[in-house]
Every structure is written in structure tokens, then in C-alpha cells.
Amino acid sequence: MARNEEKAQSMLYRFREAKNAELGGSKKLERRPYRISEVTSLAEAEKWRRNVIGEISKKVSKIQDSSLSDFQIRDLNDEINKLMREKYRWEQQIKDLGGVDYRITGPKTFDAQGKEVPGARGYKYFGRAKDLPGVKELFQPQPLTLKEKTRAELYRNIDGDYYGYRDEEDGTLLEFEKEQENIAMAKALEYAEEDEEDSEHGMEVDGQTEKAKSLGTLYVPSQKEVEDYLVKRRKQAIIDRYVS
Template identity: 50%
Template structure:
């Protein structure tokens, strides 16, 4: 024991130790803390993370050895996964102490098609561990699951492309079924209107008729190129249209009052003021820009335009 202490005090030993420290190969005997959160020094956290990375690199290189047994390969793979979890804790501690975020720089391993290689999440397999009995089937199954998930996403995204009219229910208003549907809807609306009128009979003397638009069935036939001659003729006024209800008279009076107010408001402007502004052509715009630039240059150099 005394001999070892004497060696440690020798000049050559201290020189070798200082040289190793400068090269980053210090052989200090202090152990890495088991809990990363117990280390409060950022430099020490960086040091322990670098040590873990070197251990992972050595073990990943060792696991490629073809002379290892299956048991040794499993043990090495377990040790690598344990070191990866420990590295993750040290990276979290570095972030908590205000250091660099190493997790952001870590990229994903992808294959030739750009898909993520299976076995990159959770427990990972390295080197010969991928060829162990049962591991290859597990990785192939996970790859098949990922492919199925991608295909499902693609099908879901393109499922509603070019949806037919049946999807929106438009075909329900075509043909004889469409006519029966429109008649049933008209009867239901009329019944609802009469029920509302019966509740207001005491308050309203003259109840207007229900203002229903004219219903037409939907036709998917392409329009004809030539306009219909009958469409150009003025339709004769029906007897129902000649009868004006009080509601229609009221709406007409309101529209006349609105037009009169608008006319009174517009009377304060002249016809020229109501005209839309005149837009400059491309040549006029170019001339105006050149003129403005010339004026700015003359003002900048203090030259009077009249003297020039």
C-alpha cells in the first residue's frame, strides 16, 4: 500500500495525470451519480453525458462481434438500452440547468423510402440483437403495422374526394320521388303556418298567406345550347298574382319610402360627384411616376424646376 502512495507522489505520475487531463483522458476515480438531478454543475453534466456516449459507442461496436453468444448479445443490448435511458435523464438535467437541448438535434433513422426504421421507439435492438430468435419477426410485424397505418391515413384522406351527389342527398329531389318529397314538405310547411296563425288569431285580424317560394325538382341534365323561345315571352299574369295582400302592400310602401329616402340623400351630390373615379392608363401612370421621381430628385439636390 505504501508503495502505491509513493508512486502517486512521484513527478512522472503527476506529469502523466496532468497530460491525460489535458487530452480529456483523465483517470479520476470519482463515480457517476446514479441520479442525474443530484448534479447541479452544468460542466459535470456535460462530462457525464459524454462518458455515457463513449460507453454506448464501445458497446455498440462490441455487439457486432459474430463470436458472441446469444446470451452475451442480449446482455449487451440491455446495457445499451440502460445507458440510453441514463443519457436521456442527463440531457433533461442539462436543459434544466440552462444548457443545450441535445434531444432536439437527435434525428430519426429512416430507410430508403423515407419511413422510420422499426424498433426506434421504446426498447431498441442493435447489431446482432436484430438477428436473435423472435426479434426479426417482431420488427417485421411492427413494420407491417406502420405500413398499414400509413395506408389507412392515405385512404382516410382520399375517402371523400370526388364524392357523388348521393353523398349529399341531392338525388332525393329528382324524378317522381322528388315530386312526392316536395309535396310532403309543402304540406308540412302549410300545416306549421296554419298552427302558428291559429295561435295569433286574437292579435292579428288579417293574416297574410304563407310566403313560400316555388319549388322545382333538380335536374342533372346538361343545359341546352339554344335558349328557349318560350322563355323570352312574358308570362301572363295569373289571378293569384293580381291579388295583393296587406303584407305585400306594406312591403311595397316600405320599399317606396326607402327609395325616397335614398333619393333625398343622393340629392345633395351632383351627377359628376356620383360618377366613379377615373382610372389612369398604364402610360399615364408611368408618366406620373417619372414626374414624381423627377420632382423628388430636384428637391433632394435643391434645384428649382423653373431654373432647369
């Protein structure tokens, strides 16, 4: 029984081979070489590249089919990526054999149709694969979230300037302080001289002259006034530098 079945299979095979030959086909179904680097014929390498492109084209069209399940889409997308890698290897072999550099001059049709996730190392999603659960979210822009700094991170960037340790190194500030000190000293001397004259004429109030009282309440500039003065002086210094 097994012998008869074997004969039938053999006869069927020979019949198909004969019909294929009559139609002008080859007697043997050719497979693409597995070791691409061993193909030394430029014409053969070009032929197999076209063969791969034809297969990619069919699968890229098929992956648009709405009747496919998510599992089928994933498998088909994997197959397309595998064929894309094979196409690149054929193109590299063609270049090594002295042929066209398709990576520069060739059309980028399939590359444009596929979409790559950042960090995916060349893996692309085609057709409905881009809308698969877990994949679609990867292509959506992620909202920017401001990371709240901890107290330790805030203190890490604080230096001596924050505590005013280097204020004395600021020449402009020292100049302003010196100027205010001179003004205060001049007023103090003026008040002292006037107080001396008033005391000679007996113009004391509660054992203290009016001028002495006002001396004790000398005007102290506010922080904003100091800052405004410093800004003004720095602007003037810049102007003087460029004018001169």
C-alpha cells in the first residue's frame, strides 16, 4: 500500500515538472542563497535583490488587510523587517561586487512606509502594525513633566554668593558703600559742628541737641535702592568702556 502511494506521489511530481517545463518555467524551484557573501555574480545578486523587493511589496500590501488579527500582524511585521535586513545585505553585496550603491541612489519607498520607534535599532512598523496596542502609544508625543527637585538637589547648587560671602569682592558694591560712608561721615561732622555751636548758646533738649537726635536716625538706603544704584553704575561703566 505504501509502495503504491509512493509511486503515485512520484508520478504526480513528474507530471507537475513536465507541465512547468511546457509553460517555460524552470524544472527546479530556486531558493535564494542563504550565504549572500558567497554570491560572486553581480547579475545574480541583482536578481535576488529584486526577488526580495517583490516579496516585501506583497507583505507590505497584505499587512493593510483589516481581516488580520493582531498576532498575524505582528508576525507579518517581523517577516517584513527580516526581509528588509536581507535586502540591505544584498545591496551591500552588489556594492562590493562593483555594482550600484542602492543605499544612496535607490528608492526609499519601504523605508518611508515604515515607522521606527526611537531606540528600536532599525526595527520598523508597517501598515496596521503601527496601530497595534502598545505600539500606537509609542508614536504619541509624551507630555513634558517638570521634575520637582528635592531639598538636597536645591542646596547642591548653592554657593558662597547665595550667603553673601563674596560680596566684598564686588568692587562696585564696595564703591557704593564707601560713597555712602563718606556722605554719612560728612553729615556727622556737620552735625557735630552745629551741635557745638548750639550747645554754646544753650540750645539743648533733654540733654541732647536736635542735630544729635537727627544724627541717630540717619537715612539708610533700601535693598532696591542699592540694587538700582549698582545697575546704574554697571551700565555707565559699559557705556564708558565703549565710548572710550
